[in-house]
Amino acid sequence: MQITPVLFSLFCAAVVVFSARYLAPILGLLDHPSVRKQHVGSVPLMGGIALFIGAWMGLLVAFDSIELLIAPFSASLMVLLVGVVDDRIELRVWSRFLVELVAVSIMVVGAEIALTNLGDLFGWGNIQLGWFAFPFTLIAVIGAINALNMVDGVDGLAGSLSLIALISMGLLAWQGGRALEAWTALLFSVSIIPYLLCNLSVCGRKRRIFLGDGGSMVLGFVIAWLAIALSQPEVGTARQAVFAPVTALWLFAVPLVDTVAIMVRRLIKGQSPFLPDRDHLHHIVLRMGYRDRHALLFIILAALVLAGAGLWMEFAGVAESLRFMLFLGFALLYMVLLQYIWRVIRGVRTAVRSMRYVVWKLLLPLASLSRLTKQGVLFVADGTSVYLSLAIALQLHYGEWDTVARFFEGPLSLGLWTAPLLAFPVFGWFGLYRSIIRYFGSRALWSVTGSVMLYGLLYAAGWLLFSSSGVADGQVLLPGTVLLLHVLMLLLMIGGARMVARKLLQLQWGGLGLESAQRRVLIIGAGDAGCQLASGLHQAGGYQLVGFVDDNRDREGRLLSGLPVIASSALEQFIDQHEVTDVLLATEELDGINGQLERNQLLQRLRGLQVRVREVPQIEALVSGKIGLEDVKELNVADLLQRQPVWLDVVQVEQQVSGKTMLVCGAGSLVGQSLCQEIINYRPKLLLLYEQDDKALNQLHQLLLLKLKRLEQAYLQQVGEQDQLINAHSSSAGKSAMRGVRLLPRIVPLLGSLRDQQRVTEIVTTWRPQILFYAEESHDELLMEQNLVEGVKGSLLTSWSLAQVAIEQAVPRFIMVSTDRTAVPGQAISAIKQVTDRVVQSLGSHSELRFDPQSEPSSRTHRKTQLSIVQMGHLLERSSPLITRLRNQISRGGAITLPDPEQLRYFLTGHEAAQLILGALVLLDETTTEVKTNGGGANVPVTFVLDMGEPVKIVELARRMVELSGLRVKDERSPEGDIEIEFTGLRSEQRFEKPITDDQARATSHPQIMQLLPDYLPWESLESQLRTLQIAAENGDVEMIRALLSQLVEEYQPDERVADWVYREQMSRKK
Secondary structure, eight states: OOSHHHHHHHHHHHHHHHHHHHHHHHHTOEEOOOSSOOOSSOEEOOHHHHHHHHHHHHHHHHOSOOHHHHHHHHHHHHHHHHHHHHHHHOOOHHHHHHHHHHHHHIIIIISOOOOOBOOSSSSSOOOBOGGGHHHHHHHHHHHHHHHHHHTOOSTTHHHHHHHHHHHHHHHHHHHTTOHHHHHHHHHHHHHHHHHHHHHTTTTOGGGOOOOHHHHHHHHHHHHHHHHHHHHSOOTTSSOOOSSOHHHHHHHTHHHHHHHHHHHHHHHHTTOOTTSOOSOSHHHHHHHTTOOHHHHHHHHHHHHHHHHHHHHHHHHHTOOHHHHHHHHHHHHHHHHHHHHTHHHHHHHHHHHHHHHHHHHHHHHHHHHTSOHHHHHHHHHHHHHHHHHHHHHHHHHHHHOOHHHHHHHTSSTTHHHHHTHHHHHHHHHHHTTTTTSOGGGOOHHHHHHHHHHHHHHHHHHHHHHHHHHHTSTTTTSOOOOHHHHHHHHHHHHHHHHHHHHHHHHHHHHHHTTOOOOOSSOEEEEEOOSHHHHHHHHHHHHHOSOEEEEEEOOOTTTTTSEETTEEEEOGGGHHHHHHHHTOOEEEEOOTTOOHHHHHHHHHHHHHHHTTSOOEEEEOOHHHHHHTSOOOGGGOEEOOHHHHHOOOOOOOOHHHHHHHHTTOEEEEETTTSHHHHHHHHHHGGGOOSEEEEEESOHHHHHHHHHHHHHHHHHHHHHHHHHHHHTHHHHHHOIIIIIHHHHHHHHTSOEEEEEEOOTTOHHHHHHHHHHHOOSEEEEEOOOOOHHHHHHTHHHHIIIIIIHHHHHHHHHHHTTOSEEEEEEOOTTOOTTSHHHHHHHHHHHHHHHHHHOTTEEOOTTSSSOEEOOOOOEEEEEEOOOBGGGGHHHHHHHHHHHHHTSOEEESOTTOEEOOBOHHHHHHHHHHHHHHGGGOOOEEOOTTSOEEOOEEEEEOOOSOEEHHHHHHHHHHTBTOOEESSSOTTOSEEEEEOOOOTTOOOOOOOOOTTEEEOSSTTEEEEOOOOOOHHHHHHHHHHHHHHHHHTOHHHHHHHHHHHOTTOOOOTTSOOHHHHHHHHHHO
């Protein structure tokens, strides 16, 4: 084989890749961060251009005649160009389709390559397409192009899947004597390598590059071209197909099945099959709690298994109909699992939790073995892997075990049986038997890769010497394909076995640590916040900084302030060796869903290591510019739960919010503040903050201005990266960049009482908001009983008044966020909430209802407002007194006192609640509620209830706080522990919280949002009682309020021992 085309192709692709950071701003091919794209900084979209240039330059060198290359070059160039243009200006679907149609026409007419024969798929003989060949070829090619484009959501995924398909087809083409197809597959595979190295940040984050639509489309087109060309007889010659058409399905199974399943699911929902979403396989793996690299490795492994199965069935001569039925079975199974993916994930998590203890018990004997014994186990495992990978490679090549057995007999057997004798020294030289398996990380994986590659070269050289020695005269020598398969299989076995062993051993060793007598600090995060914190610690004194932890490849392994920066994979070992007592989190880069998952995993690893864990708040780290010891805080209460982040369809939320005017009444409440902070991420045109507490309003306004400043800095950073473009084209690029800054929302703080209907009306008529949120404040159950009159006014009458303003002024959408959903039935707060919800439902159920609280019976007018309710339970931030009490007890060193070991709390953080509220906003377009009335029927406002997640035992929360404070709980398992937990018993007012049941709810398309069946009363039945309730509240008549609430809510049981303070004092004076 000529090596020159390969080297030249690699060189050309590498030149373009390493020049991308300079060329991309000039060409306008930069991918900027946004709500949908969570990467850091602007990244060039030139990966597709690089591999295209590299592959075709190599093909021009490999072939003297260019006649064979004209058609494939022209077609693939058209596909590349339309993808590049789509990266720049986002073309319409039909524009792309027309170009793809022309490219397929060139393939069919110019190169005479078409899908004319589908093979024997059903056991009835070959299926000939005849005149239907062209449209079927068009469908197949466009399907392959879009399949690869749609799964390109994780760094390295599209390139890796393409590499697997291209290498597999290249091997088959080489074996079948198809030189053009073999060279095409080889050179495109080689050209992908520089892109993958930079895309995965192996060459540094500054050289990071994305494939872009142009790259994924051209790779999909080339794979489709090769699959059709190699699976069909060559036109005008006697050469037959290299492999059956069904084999191509197995080689490209992951992107194909994933895309088809997603498109079918979208069509079932009545959505466009071409819209982006977050239900692809890599999204599912990420939502299970794994990182991007884990998702990449998992999907690559799945693709390798499926491609290997396809190759094996091709070589073994398995009937095409059986192969097709197996593929259909796999595809149908995947679709079914995708339909019930949340149940599957919950089941998998439950099974994993159940197996952890069993695995831990089984690993105890292995963990107690001596180091020499463990090295012996590795020797045996590696030797077995060498023999097994050789046997599998021979079987894949020849397809018969009898031929494989002959290689292990006679003179040739010497070269096979002695393979481990060559492998062991190479593996030992690379340190494979010196490393600790439970700390096996990325560096060790590179050592495994290097050792296996060197062994493969030496083994191939040994076979060449063996063949020239004369011992093997007349024998069949080991083919080069077998050597390549042997190396790949050995790499998978040795590396995969060590990674699995590391995961298993971490179950046993992950919680060990040593107690330290000194205050020695480890900072997690070597970015700006970490450096500033290190400087602050040095100036403050009293702490000894021992190092940093950071997985950024540009920082890992270097010295910072004379201290090492280590990878997180060595965290436990480093804490053990350096006797770390305090861990400070300065991880300002851990943002978004993936960042929260990493943070949860990190905190889980730190539990039990007897280190005190604290953090630097993100907003201070990013805005203040100077961080010292005084900025270090205890862990956020949300971190103590370590829950999975909320999934949100950001595309649809952006469609609902972007460019609109939004009014948030009660913006200073806990849920209101979180909602405003979440809304601003989706760039509304105008955000109106209406609050009666001037201090809370001012704090929220300042916080939102800081967030706007961060968004503006992100845009200015993009402008800075485009300096050359701005200088050369200031009239276009500069205006385009500044247009992004103008997209930032305007924020208007408005002070006023929520009960002031005239003030709210004035605001609505001035700005005409499209969406009005009423973020109701959470209330204390006992205080609500003791201030019943104000509870009715502040909750029920306020909601009534705001809903009426929305109806009168034709606000398109009014959403009332009702808190305290988990309040115990029978309390005043629960009864008031139920009546409030009924008021909104009754108002919204009348399509022509207008109500004035100050007027006589209702007058009628046409209503254009869509009312809805979102219910939730307690916010985690409301439990700060509980957290403060636990922290004080831990700091004093005494016992922690809790009411009951089984007491549960249902928590929802403000950030989670805000995300789910916006998720409910999206669901309004697809949900309706209709109830039967005496007049026929009525559309009742939709009521959503937010899933509060798994309940948290207060005792488990206390355990986490103790362990993350560097202490141990003193109990039967650890009698030598530091902090004891005592249970005092439940007092009369401390009742267990009632969980949210779903017996009166139905599921929605969002797994954490349910739609409640309405507790509906017609307005005619409710109006008179509400008027009486309003009069009673204005007169302070507590007895009348209690009586009316008892009539409206059967569960309400007034506690005679707890009465309104004012009413009680008045009654005592009368006596």
